[in-house]
Amino acid sequence: MVEVLAERFNYAVIIILMMVGLYAVIATGNLVKRLVGLSIFQTSVFLLYISMSKVFGGAPPIFDYKEMAYDKLDPNAIYSNPLPHVLILTAIVVGVATLSVGLALVVRIREAYGSIEDDTLAEADYSLELEKGV
Amino acid sequence: MTAPRDSKAGMHPLARPLSGLSSPRAGLIALIVIAVLVVGGFALETVLSDGGLSKYPEVYGAYELLPLAAAAVAILLGWGLVWLISRPGDFYSRAAGDVTEGQDD
Amino acid sequence: MTVGQFLPAALAAHAPVLLVAIPLILSAPAAALKSGRTAWGLAMAGSVAAFLFAIELFLATRGDAPGISYALGNWEPPVGIEFRVDGLNAALLLLLTASAVLALLFALPSVEDEIDKDKRSLFYSAFLVVFAGLAGVATTGDAFNLFVFLEISSIPTYALIAMGAGQDRRALTSSFNYLVMGTIGATFFVIGVGFLYMATGTLNMADLAARLSELHGNRVVEIGFAFILVGLGLKAALFPLHLWLPGAYAYAPSFVTTFLAATATKVAFYGIIRFSFDVFSVENGFVLNSFTYVITPLAIAGMIIASAQALFQSDVRRLLAYSSVAQVGYMMLGLGIGTQAGVAAGVLHLINHAMMKGALFMALGAFAISYGVRRIENFKGLGQALPVTSAAFTLGALSLIGVPFTVGFVSKFYLIQAALQKGWAFAVVAILISSVLAVFYCYRVLVNLWVAPRPDGASRSVQRVPYMILGPLLVLALMNLVFGVYAEPIVNMAETAAAAAFNAGVAP
Amino acid sequence: MTDAVSILNGVSPAWFLIAAGLLAWASPRSELRKALMMLGPIGALAAWFATGETGVYGVLDLGPVVLETFRLDGLSRVWALVFILISFINAVYALHERNRMTDGAALIYAGSAVGAVFAGDMLTLFFFWELTALASAPLIFAVGTPEAQRAGLRYLAIQVLSGVMLLGGAAMWASQTGSWAFDAIGTGSWAGIILMLAIGLKAGFPLLHMWIPDAYPKATGVGSVVLSAFTTKLAIYALARGFAGEDALIVIGLVMAIFPVFYVITSNDLRQTLAYALINQLGFMVVAIGVGGHLGINGAAANAFAGVIYMALMFMVLGAVLLRTGTVKATELGGLYKSMPITTLFAIIGALSVMGAPLFSGFVAKTLILSAAHHEHHDLAYTLLVYASAGVMEISALKVVWFAFFGKDRGLRVKEAPQTMHLGMALAAFLCVFLGVNYPALYGVLPFDMDYKPYKLASVYGQSQLLLGTMLVFGLALYFKLFPLKSDRTILDADWLYRRFGDASARWGAAMGQLLFDAIGKVLGAFISFVRLRLFNLFSPAGALSKEFPSGMMALWTAIMLAGVVLVAYFSPV
Structure with missing residues (x-):
């Protein structure tokens, strides 16, 4: 059991991170905390991709510039899979963009409502509805 | 409430000759005339044919009499019905139940 | 590569990528411009160009023509990123670009009414990015690339929705909600793609399809499918993952609502079809079972519950938004049936729903411009004041109900037929119940529009409805009628799309 | 057939009426609308005459289905003729009214009823069936009071439900038989039973009848005339087409013919009295259809033809009374013959x-x-x-005439009804007498040829006895003040089922649901109190489902759905 866990340590961490992130999104009423939870959730995905690209005993897929020609490379050398790394670079960019838009929205919400707590916002909106007479 | 004293005032010109028609006496006369007609009709029927005019071969007798009794019974039953199932006029609207889509917007 | 039908061959050869790239590139100068009108011109130019390419692609993939494969940067698939257009997404591209052009016509007066002067060029720039992103999702043949385009379209969408804050501050909270949920959905999708990559080592969809067909009973694949289905289902507003939609549609600027209602959920829906029937296959037990036991009940629940919720809304845009959720239910039911006829009915309803909701939301935008009204009770007597707009709204509503001789009827008819073929009488019952509810929520609006007298104190028309709105509105409204009677073209389109989803399976 | 008319050969009369209705909605001037209301039926009548040959016209090939929009045969032409006639009479009757909404709606309503009668397949039937529902509702809404609004919504609910059941039944029928054609159906299958219920809902089958006395008395004066004419008779047509000779219909029809007797006697609203009398009439026709055979179908058709006209006449009379006095309550009227003698004459003829x-x-x-x-x-x-004809028909007719125009003089001195109303009533009254005297004219249009003489000594004599006898009973009851009538009472009927019972149970269900969700909330709260789910908030009336901040909730749903898909996928066969 322990061995299995140790062998798949990365995946255990990923799952824990994922759950923590989702739980934060579900449980907190604070909008900033909710975004933090979202980021943790996304980070777990980054880790997932990175973990799966790891090849045991593989070197980082970084070539010496001078050895770029194929014939000079060691044909038996083992490298980690570079593609997921590249993908995750894109995903990180996306994550950053999302986070920044989210934070900008939180700033605007704070300006408009004077609060970033879920409950207060809902109450403010309810009162708006009640004024209009639902 | 009784009719206004000058009951011809405001009447339609065509109706003036008939102004007495709604008096109780006129009603009674009409009733008596109808009663005579009904009784006479049945009498005539009995005299003219033996056992009543058989309108259809299979249906015998003055079968019209039964519905009359039934109609009378129905009218009298109406009292029971009024007592049983009638409710104040605002029954539906007074109960909160009827507030449906019409009022929520 | 097929020969172009009417564009010059040099352009036609690059149509798939230009369709996406032109709007994306134009968004940068649009953001830098000061004048909103010039930015609108750029957006229009981009959309029209995309529309032309879409027509080109559509014509090129008709009939038995094989799908068009375009290798980005000449890196051959499956290593490089591939753009792939076949009968399925050519129809979607046509719908998407046509909606964009029509919606943009409507945008000029509507945006001037609702958006601050100094934000207009940014607004159009964001729109171009959304548009490019949606087009990208529809064109790409690479699973991870699809995620990237999904996010490219989503992030500016959040900004566009938040721009409704000038009218109602709830636009901000709605946008935030959408952001959180949309991100969760997209992340789910990317997790699913990760699992597929683990199992197969490829990201190209055609390649994935080929390799997945050899993997049987692989749990990783199943988990990947589950994540992808839920992630895209969230984006497509599948009940109960629709909670972002009513707020987003109700408080966004009119133009954004119109455009999103006609396109955004549709693109995600396309994603579901593409993955479920093309990349995976319904022959896989877990795909079929997921559709039968998860998607179908949810679709039916959505059709009925969301319609019931629509009944009790007092804001017409919220009402229509809930109705959209119900309509997504219809489309999902088509997929849930899981046969080619079912998918065709789903796609047909997708196309038709874009027409009817486009007309409805556009008419609402016209009402909002002229009278500033959004709530049902303020619609009293507007039928007399704005007869043409009201008539267009009525047509859209009739189509939504599914009155015969409108497109709504055509797709419901095909849906019922597909359900009956499968022997699902309960689905027919659900469709009928949902239609009854639709009659009621539409009738509530229509009665106020036409029958109720205008309140005495109400203002006279503040502003005439501009021709820029009336034009596209009438086009959309009449399309509901024309294709309702002459249904053959759209039915063909949908059937070709379904055939492509089912048979293209392993592309060359 | 002249050349001028023969170009109309094969054009469904329904389109004239519907087109005229749409134009009437579009035209702002009331003179134009009134002209359209006359021209529509005239055009329709011309088309009806022009298409002499029976057959199927107006076929629309929509790919998977073929729609037959104009099937002219013996059965459909009778109904169409009377519908067209009554829409013309109504146009004359409504000349005084200035209401764009009801003018157009009445025409479209008539047109859709004609269209439904001519429908050769069930899809076309469904289209027009729903159109009658949608086009007739404005006639109730136009009154404008909140009460009428609610009654209109209830009316609409029932009508639309009927249409949906029709479509559902038709779909089942089509999937069983492979044909959408609307011909004899029978109750041999579930599809047939659903179809019969759908039609029965409009025909006022017992327990499904409640919308008739609920809605008709709440329509406008003119509206109730039109309402009384089309919807129910259309349903009778559909029954005659699909279910002729079903024995069950005899029982159903008898119940319909008899039970209104109590309501006819007790209801105070005279239009409601007429509505119940209408149910009785429908009962006669349903029995005739159940009996079937040429004589039965002819009987139903003749009754529908005559019934449309004389019930419309009665509603017209009450519409005139309503216009002038503002009420049709038996306890508030009386002695009106003094001020409205002409209307009284028409009332007596009706x-x-x-x-x-x-x-x-x-x-x-x-x-x-x-x-x-x-x-x-x-x-x-x-x-x-x-018995039913004595108890219901005659008492209802006597009651309306007596309480409104004779009886105790309440001192109402109002103007006589407008001339145009008189003209409309005169047309209907003329038809009542004409068809009665010149009965071959009526029998000539019936679906089947027959050799039948109504005026036999036995029938005339028996019928006269029945009439006079009932008048005697009625008169005696009045004279001895035995007639049960109370002012301002609501008489419960089957509509109680949905207006009170249904509502109360919905309330009870909601309350129980609330309790349940409260309980769930508590239990969950005990376990995971700081995961603030507020599950019960979600379903509370203020609508947390429409709450603005559902993103936390939503993440949970995502997880739940993921679990669902994973589970299903896990247990699926490979």
Whole structure:
């Protein structure tokens, strides 16, 4: 059991991170905390991709510039899979963009409502509805 | 409430000759005339044919009499019905139940 | 590569990528411009160009023509990123670009009414990015690339929705909600793609399809499918993952609502079809079972519950938004049936729903411009004041109900037929119940529009409805009628799309 | 057939009416609308005459289905003719009214009823069936009071439900038989039963009838005339087409013919009284259809034809009373003959028709049904029908005439009804007498040829006895003040089922649901109190489902759904 866990340590961490992130999104009423939870959730995905690209005993897929020609490379050398790394670079960019838009929205919400707590916002909106007479 | 004293005032010109028609006496006369007609009709029927005019071969007798009794019974039953199932006029609207889509917007 | 039908061959050869790239590139100068009108011109130019390419692609993939494969940067698939257009997404591209052009016509007066002067060029720039992103999702043949385009379209969408804050501050909270949920959905999708990559080592969809067909009973694949289905289902507003939609549609600027209602959920829906029937296959037990036991009940629940919720809304845009959720239910039911006829009915309803909701939301935008009204009770007597707009709204509503001789009827008819073929009488019952509810929520609006007298104190028309709105509105409204009677073209389109989803399976 | 008219050969009359209705909605000037209301029926009538040959016209090939929009045969042409006639009479009657909404709606309503009668397949039937529902509702909404609004919504609910059941049944029928054609159906399958219920909902089957006395009294004066004419008779047509000779219909029809007797006696609103009398009439027709055979179908058709006209006449009379006095309550009216003698005359003609007095149209139609029942040896049915005609038809007619125009003079001195209303009523009254005297004209348009003489000594004599006898009973009851009538009472009917019971149970369900969700909330709260789910908030009336901040909730749903898909996928066969 322990061995299995140790062998798949990365995946255990990923799952824990994922759950923590989702739980934060579900449980907190604070909008900033909710975004933090979202980021943790996304980070777990980054880790997932990175973990799966790891090849045991593989070197980082970084070539010496001078050895770029194929014939000079060691044909038996083992490298980690570079593609997921590249993908995750894109995903990180996306994550950053999302986070920044989210934070900008939180700033605007704070300006408009004077609060970033879920409950207060809902109450403010309810009162708006009640004024209009639902 | 009784009719206004000058009951011809405001009447339609065509109706003036008939102004007495709604008096109780006129009603009674009409009733008596109808009663005579009904009784006479049945009498005539009995005299003219033996056992009543058989309108259809299979249906015998003055079968019209039964519905009359039934109609009378129905009218009298109406009292029971009024007592049983009638409710104040605002029954539906007074109960909160009827507030449906019409009022929520 | 097929020969172009009417564009010059040099352009036609690059149509798939230009369709996406032109709007994306134009968004940068649009953001830098000061004048909103010039930015609108750029957006229009981009959309029209995309529309032309879409027509080109559509014509090129008709009939038995094989799908068009375009290798980005000449890196051959499956290593490089591939753009792939076949009968399925050519129809979607046509719908998407046509909606964009029509919606943009409507945008000029509507945006001037609702958006601050100094934000207009940014607004159009964001729109171009959304548009490019949606087009990208529809064109790409690479699973991870699809995620990237999904996010490219989503992030500016959040900004566009938040721009409704000038009218109602709830636009901000709605946008935030959408952001959180949309991100969760997209992340789910990317997790699913990760699992597929683990199992197969490829990201190209055609390649994935080929390799997945050899993997049987692989749990990783199943988990990947589950994540992808839920992630895209969230984006497509599948009940109960629709909670972002009513707020987003109700408080966004009119133009954004119109455009999103006609396109955004549709693109995600396309994603579901593409993955479920093309990349995976319904022959896989877990795909079929997921559709039968998860998607179908949810679709039916959505059709009925969301319609019931629509009944009790007092804001017409919220009402229509809930109705959209119900309509997504219809489309999902088509997929849930899981046969080619079912998918065709789903796609047909997708196309038709874009027409009817486009007309409805556009008419609402016209009402909002002229009278500033959004709530049902303020619609009293507007039928007399704005007869043409009201008539267009009525047509859209009739189509939504599914009155015969409108497109709504055509797709419901095909849906019922597909359900009956499968022997699902309960689905027919659900469709009928949902239609009854639709009659009621539409009738509530229509009665106020036409029958109720205008309140005495109400203002006279503040502003005439501009021709820029009336034009596209009438086009959309009449399309509901024309294709309702002459249904053959759209039915063909949908059937070709379904055939492509089912048979293209392993592309060359 | 002249050349000018023959170009209309094969054009469905329905389109004239519907087009005229749409134009009327579009035209701002009331003179133009009134002209359209006259021209629409005239055009329709021309088209009806022009298409002499029976056959199927207006075929629309929509790919998977073929729609037959104009099937002219013996059965459909009778109904179409009377619908067109009554829409013309209504146009004359409504000349005084200035309401764009009801003008157009009445025309479209008439047009859709004609279209439904001519529908050769069930999809077309469904289209027009729903159109009658949608087009007729404005006639109730136009009153404008909140009460009318709610009654209109209830009315609409029932009508639309009927249409949906029709479509559902039709779909099932089509999937079983492979044909959408609307012909004899029978109750041999579930599809047939659903279809019969869908039609029965509009025909006022017992317990499904409640919308008739609920909605008709709440429509506008003119609106109730039109309402009384089309919807229910259309349903009778559909029954005759699809379910002729079903024995179950005899029982259903008898119940419909008899139970209104109590309501006719007790209801205070005279239009409601008429509505119940209408149900009784429908009962006669349903019995006739159940009896079936040429005589039965002819009887139903003749009754529908005559019934549309004389019930419309009665509603027109009450519409005129309503216009002038503002009420149609029996306890508030009386002695109106003094101020409205002409209307009184028409009321008497209408009442005599309703009662089936010899020389009036009711007689020639009703004896046909009685003969049919007798001919097919349904003796019990025959006896009960005789009873129903005495108890319901005659009492209702006597009641309306007596309480509104004679009876106790309440001192109401109002103006006589407008001339145009008189003209409309005169047309209907003329038809009542004309069809009664010149009965071959009526029998000539019936679906089947027959050799039937209504004026036999026995029938005339028996019917007269019945009439006079009922008048005697009615008069005696009045004279001894035995007639049960109270002002301002609501009489419960089957509508209680959905207006109170249904509502109360919905409330109870909501309350229980609330308790349940509260309980769930508590239990969950005990376990995971700081995961603030507020599950019960989600479903509370203020609508947390429409709450603005559902993103936390939503993440949970995502997880739940993921779990669902994973589970299903896990247990799926490979």
